[in-house]
Amino acid sequence: MSDINIGNIKYNLLEMFLELDDDELINIEQWINSRAYKKDLEEKRSLMKSEDILRNIGDAIKKKVPFEAVMPSEKISPPTVGDLADCTDSNTIHVDEFLYDKDEFEDMTQKKKIQLHYCVDCNSRNIKELIYVSHSMSKSVMMFIFKVVLPKDLEGKTFIDIGSRLGSVLYGAYYLSNVSTIMGIEMNKECCDVQEEIIDQFSMNRNRIKVIHSDVLDKKDIITTADIVIFNAVDFFVDNEKHKEIWYFLKANLQKGCFVLLNRSIASILLALNIIEEFKDWLTISKCNNIENELFFNVEDYTEIFLYTVN
Numbered sequence: 001m002s003d004i005n006i007g008n009i010k011y012n013l014l015e016m017f018l019e020l021d022d023d024e025l026i027n028i029e030q031w032i033n034s035r036a037y038k039k040d041l042e043e044k045r046s047l048m049k050s051e052d053i054l055r056n057i058g059d060a061i062k063k064k065v066p067f068e069a070v071m072p073s074e075k076i077s078p079p080t081v082g083d084l085a086d087c088t089d090s091n092t093i094h095v096d097e098f099l100y101d102k103d104e105f106e107d108m109t110q111k112k113k114i115q116l117h118y119c120v121d122c123n124s125r126n127i128k129e130l131i132y133v134s135h136s137m138s139k140s141v142m143m144f145i146f147k148v149v150l151p152k153d154l155e156g157k158t159f160i161d162i163g164s165r166l167g168s169v170l171y172g173a174y175y176l177s178n179v180s181t182i183m184g185i186e187m188n189k190e191c192c193d194v195q196e197e198i199i200d201q202f203s204m205n206r207n208r209i210k211v212i213h214s215d216v217l218d219k220k221d222i223i224t225t226a227d228i229v230i231f232n233a234v235d236f237f238v239d240n241e242k243h244k245e246i247w248y249f250l251k252a253n254l255q256k257g258c259f260v261l262l263n264r265s266i267a268s269i270l271l272a273l274n275i276i277e278e279f280k281d282w283l284t285i286s287k288c289n290n291i292e293n294e295l296f297f298n299v300e301d302y303t304e305i306f307l308y309t310v311n
């Protein structure tokens with residue numbers, strides 16, 4: 001038995017029920033009475049176990065990379081267009097959300113390991129908020145992607161992360177889905193080395209998960225095999241011309257029906273790059289495939305995840 005106070009739980013439930021109208025209350029009653037919630041509870045427990053594995057992987061990566069998870073060989077420059085164009089070298093801190101989740105972030109700010117503000121002119125109270133940027137997706141976003149957004153059965157499918165960095169998305173695909181082939185294409189050698197070491201350290205099946213050290217532009221043969229690609233914000237890593245080139249390359253080589261997953265809307269990316277007209281009829285927005293699993297998530301936290309299909 002846990003030592004949780006049952007009276008306290010009832011108090012909290014009543015507080016929540018106060019917010020519901022009669023129909024909503026009946027819906028909740030039916031959920032409990034049908035005992036469907038037991039199955040949902042099991043599923044939630046299994047999701048938490050997968051999250052624990054990803055947390056262990058994150059902890060192993062922390063020992064291999066600098067605190068900001070930017071490699072010595074990397075040249076990272078704040079973007080000049082788009083929603084992160086206000087970032088500069090002095091007002092931006094890189095905190096990897098796969099390695100440090102919300103609770104760890106708060107803990108680190110309380111312990112002053114990371115600061116939230118910077119002084120605009122020294123010794124004054126004229127301070128501004130620092131901008132925190134993550135170059136990996138968080139564990140919770142990945143759980144949402146694989147449990148709610150993508151189809152449940154990915155047997156026989158090929159999943160490619162373009163710019164796989166520390167490999168977080170690859171490990172998400174490995175532990176949260178049954179997708180058959182998982183490939184990461186990453187241009188930075190040090191990042192590829194971290195991914196290779198983690199794959200070995202956690203004894204992942206190398207027939208299922210692969211890392212390719214390359215510029216994606218040189219991997220047309222692989223990109224044409226994708227059933228699902230994920231391509232997240234490379235604007236700190238490439239200049240605008242190269243960024244455009246990657247989009248033209250994807251448009252030319254992704255096959256009809258391929259899913260494209262992004263952590264911002266395609267319109268916002270292409271508008272910022274000023275190439276939206278040429279991509280007008282390329283993608284169609286897709287609905288989430290497993291709405292029934294939304295009950296495991298606070299869906300408002302995931303409005304920046306977009307799923308498209310190539311026309």
Ligand SMILES: C[S@@+](CC[C@H](N)C(=O)[O-])C[C@H]1O[C@@H](n2cnc3c(N)ncnc32)[C@H](O)[C@@H]1O
Pocket residue numbers: 134135136137161162163164165166168169185186187188191214215216217231232233234237238246
């Ligand atoms: C923002 S990180 C994305 C990490 C991970 N895919 C995620 O979504 O959590 C972008 C990564 O793309 C890599 N990258 C940028 N341009 C690339 C290219 N042309 N070919 C391969 N990798 C590239 C960068 O080195 C960087 O590690």
